[in-house]
Amino acid sequence: MFESAIEHGARGLKLIGWSGTFIKQYDYDLRSSVMKSVFRLAEARRVPILAHVWLGCQHAPHRDYVADLDAILSEHPELRLILAHWGLGFSAMTLPRLSDLLSRHTNLYLDTSLYGGGRAKWLGRASEHSAALRLLVHEHPGQICFGSDVFGQRFMGAQYHEDALRTSYAMVAADEVRARPGEFPMDPQKFDAEGGWGPTTFDARAMRGLGLGGANPELLGKISADNAASLLGVRGGDGEQLRTPSEMRGAPV
Secondary structure (H helix, E strand, O other), X not given: OHHHHHHOOOOOEEEOOOOHHHHHHHOOOOOOHHHHHHHHHHHHHOOOEEEOOOOOOXXXXXXXXXXXXXXXXXXXXXXXXXXXXXXXXXXXOHHHHHHHHHHHOOOEEEEOOOOOOOHHHHHHHHHHOHHHHHHHHHHOHHHEEOXXXXXOOHHHOHHHHHHHXXXXXXXXXXXXXOOOOXXXXXXXXXXXXXXXXXXXXXXXXXXXXXXOOOOOHXXXXXXXXXXXXXXXXXXXXXXXXXXXXXXXXXXXX
């Protein structure tokens, strides 16, 4: 199916459904024979993969997805792989290993999306580790891609897409993210019970962003567009490499 999609013009593959519930139910194996064939094909055809992988998942203590990714990327050094939602690797134990993985494999990327169905938990946990995430970005500025986790659906409406882009961009660029009242409802007891996402006193209306904006426009330009253009190898119709926003800054419109 993947090969057929490529033949019909697909430019990438999105692997989704790796939430805790599904990992617990199906015991996902990143190094299964099927997945190996997918990675092999993606590398050969130069097609990037966006994968939802919960690093440090508590529902699969017998699996080490960080070690699995290290082995996969070592075996396929030309494979371009993006981990959605920062790999959901927000724990103090996982973040150093994630940083090491990025250092070892320059074709590994993270996307900054946190707005999906689990946004209350994801934004909360990212906020609790905002300083460590900011450091991660500064250590690997060429491997972070802006993401909103939003795709075109007519029934969602314009406001949903606007909120997603606003919140995702604010999480990256702002020093502090303030959600509108009621925008991220959560049960504090459930919030704390689902795998130690954060303290029960956490206030979703006072989330801390990464503050990567005004003080460093070049870095924000990399995250917003330049890194993705490089990853995708975006080119013009005549084969000339398209200029990225960083290159076009100051050029006449």
